[in-house]
Amino acid sequence: MRIRAARASEGRALSAPVLRSKASWGYDAAFMRLSAPVLRVSEEEIAAGCALVAVDAEGRPAGVVAVSSAAEEGEAALGRLKRLFVDPAWQGAGLGRALMVAAGGFAQAGLFGARHRSDFFAAPSRNGSARGRGALRRGGVAACCRSTASISTDERAPASGRRAKVQSGRLRMTDWNARLYLRFEDERTRPARDLLAGVPLATARSVVDLGCGPGNSTELLAARFADAQVVGLDNAPDMLAAARRRLPSVAFVEADLAAWQAEAPVDLLFANAVLQWLPDHRALLPRLVGMLAPGGALAVQMPDNLDEPTHVAMRETAGAGPWAARFAARPVDRARLPGIEAYYDLLAPLCRRVDIWLTVYNHALEGVGAIVEWVKGTGLRPYLAPLDEGERAAFLAAYEGRLRQAYGPRADGRVLLRFPRLFIVAVR
Numbered sequence: 001m002r003i004r005a006a007r008a009s010e011g012r013a014l015s016a017p018v019l020r021s022k023a024s025w026g027y028d029a030a031f032m033r034l035s036a037p038v039l040r041v042s043e044e045e046i047a048a049g050c051a052l053v054a055v056d057a058e059g060r061p062a063g064v065v066a067v068s069s070a071a072e073e074g075e076a077a078l079g080r081l082k083r084l085f086v087d088p089a090w091q092g093a094g095l096g097r098a099l100m101v102a103a104g105g106f107a108q109a110g111l112f113g114a115r116h117r118s119d120f121f122a123a124p125s126r127n128g129s130a131r132g133r134g135a136l137r138r139g140g141v142a143a144c145c146r147s148t149a150s151i152s153t154d155e156r157a158p159a160s161g162r163r164a165k166v167q168s169g170r171l172r173m174t175d176w177n178a179r180l181y182l183r184f185e186d187e188r189t190r191p192a193r194d195l196l197a198g199v200p201l202a203t204a205r206s207v208v209d210l211g212c213g214p215g216n217s218t219e220l221l222a223a224r225f226a227d228a229q230v231v232g233l234d235n236a237p238d239m240l241a242a243a244r245r246r247l248p249s250v251a252f253v254e255a256d257l258a259a260w261q262a263e264a265p266v267d268l269l270f271a272n273a274v275l276q277w278l279p280d281h282r283a284l285l286p287r288l289v290g291m292l293a294p295g296g297a298l299a300v301q302m303p304d305n306l307d308e309p310t311h312v313a314m315r316e317t318a319g320a321g322p323w324a325a326r327f328a329a330r331p332v333d334r335a336r337l338p339g340i341e342a343y344y345d346l347l348a349p350l351c352r353r354v355d356i357w358l359t360v361y362n363h364a365l366e367g368v369g370a371i372v373e374w375v376k377g378t379g380l381r382p383y384l385a386p387l388d389e390g391e392r393a394a395f396l397a398a399y400e401g402r403l404r405q406a407y408g409p410r411a412d413g414r415v416l417l418r419f420p421r422l423f424i425v426a427v428r
């Protein structure tokens with residue numbers, strides 16, 4: 001989750017969570033129809049430069065805060081909180097508070113439009129909603145003076161739950177967690193080894209590990225291409241911190257793969273277990289191939305497990321509990337992969353060689369609890385993120401119950417986690 005200034009073209013996109021949020025308070029359709037024109041975020045409001053938006057990992061708006069401009073209030077008056085709305089799917093996650101704090105930081109740092117003064121809230125409204133108008137006064141709220149802020153949940157701090165908190169100027173709420181991810185390091189790194197074994201390059205000058213995570217895949221690349229400049233790229237600060245500790249001599253950069261562009265042609269783009277999180281592969285894969293040097297390779301591995309009991313049970317649990325309406329309003333399911341033939345047809349015209357294969361791993365784990373721990377570090381994250389601590393425990397209990405029906409114990413008492421993964425190696 002990131003908080004950034006709203007953009008002029010975003011009026012319609014920002015209005016959607018505002019309207020959903022208002023409707024979630026139980027107003028009837030007639031009231032919603034009447035109030036919609038007032039609730040919609042106008043381009044003029046954004047142009048005044050005093051609106052911030054919280055966007056999820058896919059860039060979808062999850063919440064909006066707007067404060068009045070100096071032009072609206074006159075020079076003598078204090079500013080006003082004009083609106084603060086959080087999409088129902090994100091309510092209870094501390095996002096409203098995070099938006100308030102970020103708005104305070106923007107105001108203090110003078111990052112709002114030039115027409116806005118630096119005065120800000122004396123006290124947030126009691127319920128944190130736009131119904132209570134905060135009085136504004138200079139220097140009232142802790143500074144968060146970056147033009148964007150990341151939010152993540154710290155899995156290592158259960159006492160703090162999913163409350164957003166300010167950490168050295170950054171807000172953290174939902175993020176990847178390196179420690180949790182590495183609990184199954186051997187099993188997770190095995191497909192990276194298998195993928196690398198399929199890369200037909202004898203040497204490489206430049207290698208980028210896309211979605212490098214805690215550096216486990218980067219380590220394999222650095223060992224195989226010892227003379228290459230190896231760079232790890234990820235958008236999760238916790239993962240990058242772990243990667244830097246693991247490989248101090250390797251460069252790691254924080255970037256969103258959806259927008260990232262290599263500065264010079266690359267010999268190997270290696271993407272182990274990351275592209276499944278990105279949308280629109282029909283555009284993404286040709287874009288990545290376009291960054292390769294002639295003879296360079298794109299190597300991709302993605303879990304192909306949406307029809308496995310682990311993921312069927314996630315969807316069923318999301319659709320059956322007290323949170324069902326929230327997940328229905330804002331689906332969190334990962335997009336399906338286009339399929340082997342589609343990938344081949346996409347890449348064959350651009351590449352001299354395309355190799356695609358499917359491997360089904362069967363991981364012997366201690367029990368169903370271990371399967372839950374495994375997916376908590378990956379596939380379950382989008383389902384747990386919108387829930388509060390209590391709901392999260394209830395979701396996990398219901399989810400584990402479903403898994404128990406699907407994964408019976410083997411002769412030695414262990415369970416087998418069936419895990420199909422799709423591999424693609426394309427040489428330009």
Ligand SMILES: C[S@@+](CC[C@H](N)C(=O)[O-])C[C@H]1O[C@@H](n2cnc3c(N)ncnc32)[C@H](O)[C@@H]1O
Pocket residue numbers: 176188189192210211212213214215216217233234235236239255256257258271272273274277278378
């Ligand atoms: C499952 S981990 C894979 C880690 C490692 N490559 C491995 O082989 O085990 C996926 C990683 O992709 C990163 N990621 C997900 N979406 C991303 C994006 N849009 N841009 C950059 N990194 C992203 C996550 O932060 C996470 O560290």
